[in-house]
Amino acid sequence: MNPAFIDQWFPDELQDNYIYKLITPRRVGLTRCRAEYFVRLWAYLLLKQQELSGRLRKPLSQLTIPKGFVPCTNREAAELFYANKDRGSDRAAGMMIDILVDLGLIDKLFDGNTICIRIRPVAHLTSSNPLAEAIQFQVDGFNPRTDAVIVANFLARNYNWMSNTSNYIPFKITKLLRSWAHQYPSSMRVLRRCDTSAPVGFYMLYPTASESEEKFFLPPINSLYLSSSSTIDPLKMATPGNPDCTSVLVRSWMIDTPYITHQNVCRFLEDLQQTLVGMEADFPNLWDLYAMTIHPSYQELSMAIGFQKIGDQTNSSVSWLYTSVDQFLNLAMEKAISKLEFRCHGAESRLTG
Structure with a gap:
């Protein structure tokens, strides 16, 4: 499938119809131009998948969701x-793809x-909407x-938002x-779809060595390791059995869209509690639990x-x-989050560091 021929396989008038529906009602961050790019990308990936499977016969009359991930340079x-x-x-096209990812319209691998x-x-x-279907989930150990x-x-x-080297x-x-x-x-867990076994959520509890505890009292931006070019982790992991380990860091806690529901958030947090209890057998003196939030929209959770x-707290978007x-x-997690609302499109719930 040649991208230059997309208009022949999905006519302009149909593209315009999808673009109009996409931007109505108005959505923050989604301009008409970005909506156009998304619709063209959607049509192209669908056509490319049909071609790869030998099913490309005639122009599209409507868009359906391609199955899984499709290669696209x-x-x-x-x-x-x-x-x-x-x-x-x-x-520029790569940067636009990253914008569409941030808008919650696509996933990129x-x-x-x-x-x-x-x-x-x-x-x-x-x-079809994944949340409208009876998808079952389970919390499971992370499989590297x-x-x-x-x-x-x-x-x-x-x-x-912090790095231009997102690839x-x-x-x-x-x-x-x-x-x-x-x-x-044992401290790394995933929320997994039962039908596909795909992980859609992840958390990690990071037992922190005593010599690294000082970092929790310094500016948190200095401990953002994953987004930096540094090859040295500022936070050292404690060795199981070390009685001097008193601190645990929620190194990451995130549920991917569109799987953020009260039920999934609650079950994932309750599992984190159980994992923390299990860690006390390896680290008998755990007292302090730290996390880092990098966006104010997750403060409520x-x-x-x-x-x-x-x-x-001078940097409001990054804080310990x-x-x-x-x-x-x-x-009691169910009671604690009972009044919170979770959006299913365009924003994840996450704590990370």
């Missing part, structure tokens, strides 16, 4: 986005070699062999997840489950959070 995207305009660069894109269902444009790449890619969206971040996170799983796997901001281990374990 930045050059292909540039030909799609800028076919009838002044030629845009491959780099990058394993160091190939970019693959998955179209996310848009409730009023598709006949099968989960690392998927988890790394949705975690990487946390850091898009590198998933690769770095993939390596780190597998390294951490080798050191202390963290405050509801007992965390409080500590330290310098604290609660005691005892207080957290005594919390």
Whole structure:
């Protein structure tokens, strides 16, 4: 499928119809231009998948969601986005793809070699919505062999606003997840779809060595390791059995869209409580529980489950959070989050560091 021929396989008038529906009602951050790029990308990935499976026969009359991830280079995207305009660069197309990821319209996988894109269902444009279907979920141990790449890619969206090298971040996170799983796997958990076994949520409790505890009293921006170019983690992991380990960091806690529901958030937090109880057997003197939030929109969740901001708060989007281990374990999660609302499109719930 040649991207330059997209208008022949999905006519302009049909594109305009989808674009209008996409921007009505108005959505923050979604301009008409971005909506146009998304619709053209959606049509192209659907056509490309049909061609790869030998089912490409005639022009599209409507858009359906392609199955899973479809390969798409930045050059292909540039030909799609800028076919009838002044030629845009491959780099500009790659940046636009990242914007569409941030808007919650697509998912992007990058394993160091190939970019693959998955179209996310848009409730009023598709006949099926994953949340409307009876999808079952389970909380399970993180599998470094099968989960690392998927988890790394949705975690990487946390850091898009801080780094212009977003293609590198998933690769770095993939390596780190597998390294951490080798050191202390029992504190790494995923929320998993039962039908596909795909991880759609992830958390990690990071037992912090006593010599690194000082970092929790310094500016948190200094401890943002995953989004930096540094090869040295500012926070050292404690060794199981070390009686001097008194602190645990929620190194990451995130549920990917569109799977954020009260039930999933509650079950994931309750599992975190159980994991923390299990860690007390390896670290008998755990007292303090820290987390980091990198966006103010997630403060409501963290405050509801007992965390409080500590330290310098001049940077409102990055702050250390604290609660005691005892207080957290005594919390009734279902009651604690009962008044919160979770959006299913365009924003994840996440604590990370």
